[in-house]
Amino acid sequence: MLDQETPPPHGGTENSTATFEQLQTFQETDNYPEGGWKAWSVVFGAWCAMIPSMGLLNSLGILHAWTSTHQLKEYSESSIGWIFGAYGFFLYFAGAQAGPIFDVYGPHYVIIPGSFGMVIALICFSFSEEYYQIFLSFSVLGGLSACTLFTPAVSAVGHWFNVRRGYATGIACTAGGVGGVIFPLIILFAAPKIGFPWAIRIIALLSVVMCTLACFLLKARLPANLKSGATVDFHALKDPLYSVTTVAVFLVEFAVFIPITYIASYAIHVGVSDTIAYLLIAFLNLGAIPGRFLPGLIADRLGRFNVMVLTSFVCAVLTLALWLKSGDNLAALVCYAVLFGFWSGAAISLTPVCISQVCATQDYGKRNGTTFTIVSIGTLTGIPVAGAIQQRDGGDYGDLIIFGGVLYLAAAMAFAIARGVCCGWSFKTIF
Template sequence: MSKEAQTDPSVIEDSTTSDLSLDPESYPEGGWEAWSVVLGAWCAMVPAMGLVNTIGVLHAWTSTHQLKDYSQFSIGWIFGCYAFFLYTAGAQAGPIFDAYGPNYIIIPGSIGIVAAIICLSFSEQYYQIFLSFSVLGGLSACTLFTPAVAAVGHWFKARRGFATGVACTAGGFGGAVFPLIILFAAPKIGFGWAIRIIALISAVLCFIACLLLKTRLPGNLKKGASIDFSALRDMKYASTTAAVFLVEFAVFIPYTYIASYGVHVGVQSTLSYLLIVFLNLGAIPGRFLPGLIADRVGRFNVMVLTSFICAILTLSLWLKSGDNLAAIICYSVFYGFWSGAAISLTPVCISQVCSTEDYGKRNGTTFTIASIGVLTGIPISGAIQQHDGGDFYGLIVFGGTLYLAAAIAFALARGICGGWSLKTVF
């Protein structure tokens, strides 16, 4: 290096900045490069999480059209399996992300999700809907969701809850827009063409995501199992995983059944479908505001609070709402808001009990375990409803009890990981 270069402050500053950009403990916490990754994550999650937030409308539509001759238990497996594949494939997607970055999974995932939506638009039989939506759609959604969340974690630490929450508002946005497309387009141009409009929107957003998503740290090529069960020896990680399992067990039950509940109690069908829109409109601020607060008062603390409030809302407001439309709408909006943390903050909680280099693998492992809950939660709820002769009382109690258990589990995990003092920010 020349003498001028050795003494030139700009050269020293550039070198220092470059070194810091590769330091696992130094995070940009903002700037165009970091926020462009958040935008890319948002674009990836609109189709991935937007579809899972649309399952209430899809459930209500298919159960009265294509699948009207099938039981609620059988139909529930279609939507439970979508959420299952959305989470369980993270065991493979996470390590690939850690080793090679997002492109190896985000590009095939983008192609897969668009293909799945197009196939769904032509599906009429049970097995066709199951294979297109549940299997291909769920697996493809995972390869969008997992790298999107993990990539944000490479660029933010102190503001990770807020940044992840902003990206996760995509689920609420997709969950509000997609049902509106089905609700207003399907009666005019048919269900198939309404779904193809969603496929076009998803294709554009996935293209943007492929351009913007990137990592900050070099690949972690450590060899090991794609499902890192050995990590469960760590009590902090194990207790966090147990809490995430319970909250994910509960979260999709109201998303799936609130529209069908509206139809059951006599709400006009258009308004019943709009309950999903109200729920997702509440979820948009519910994804980033809890994250903003959580960065200040503690991510685990906020998860305890939001899980407890969801339990109270379900066991009181929804359970007692009957056919009162105002009460049902209030529950939809409030539940949408307070349940948002179950999607946006759970991966941030995982990141607090593992190193950044292992974030993809640990995130994938936790959500693989949680996938058992989301797989069974929806059909179990359908079986309870079917056992009760179509009544929703037992289903609602089941969902509310799961949320109460999740609140207790997060409180225990918070004590194990951050200490038992009520003043601890964790």
């Protein structure tokens, strides 16, 4: 098993070593199915739950580009950025409540109301024309509902897989790429013919089907953790293994949504047609589909933190070398979209697995929720800050792109430091 091969941390405190050894003991004594009909049906249920939640998250680029030229064309880039940053904020922030509820009661108490909320949010969004209406329907209600679909989905997979957890979570997270391809195509081809509201209602109908399947298939396996409270567990940050991992996850999530949100708007800015610009989001998510499960498969063999260091560094290089220099070269933009989609996929699929590696599985929902509550601050501010940078430069995207690339470099360094704190500084260590 991967976790059995990982040596204890070097140079840490006595408390951090004990914590690591306790996690090793827990993971070695618990017998995970690691496969079988029940386990893979849970993965499929998680996949269904993530189609609407993460699919919309991966479609922020086309929603940003559409609303900024239609409903919200009179608003600044920074103001519009708050809408889509707020969606990611509420998706992650509410995890502090959704995670502990999952730990105590299982997935159904979270995912059933979340399914209803997501469908209602999309229907309300389809009728929205004003800034505050879009913010309340899509950002607040949609983001909160997405959290109640995403958090139990990721946590439930962790109940059934340990050694293959990265691979199984990655397969479930391909749903974000699939939804991120389907939803932009619906908007691209349906909105000009039947209107943007009806395109959103088609997405709502697909969400009904996916959420219904998720409600039937998602199941917990481990006993309820009755000590889990529905609060942010900041006391967990006293554990150095967990705290350094949280910092690394914060930085990579801060960075990932900037290219996803602004690549389509950038293409329109440099003279690419609206249709091709919207298709860039589909290309990005096509790359994200294998980018969600292949890094997970490799991470189970070479180490989850090791893969996060590599993928974050490659995303930084792609952003600073390819996107920054692409100009209006369509071939370069398509290459960047596909390659970034692939290499950035680990930021969604592997970050929860990294958290699970430094906590007991029965605390996974709560620790995952706490981390992403902290991360939500980055997702809330990253998009509007990038928009403010672009607005300050008179509409030029150069500094915005540099901002995103430097954030990725910081994330790569943070994961390297977290890896060293958790398991030592040997390059040969699988962690």
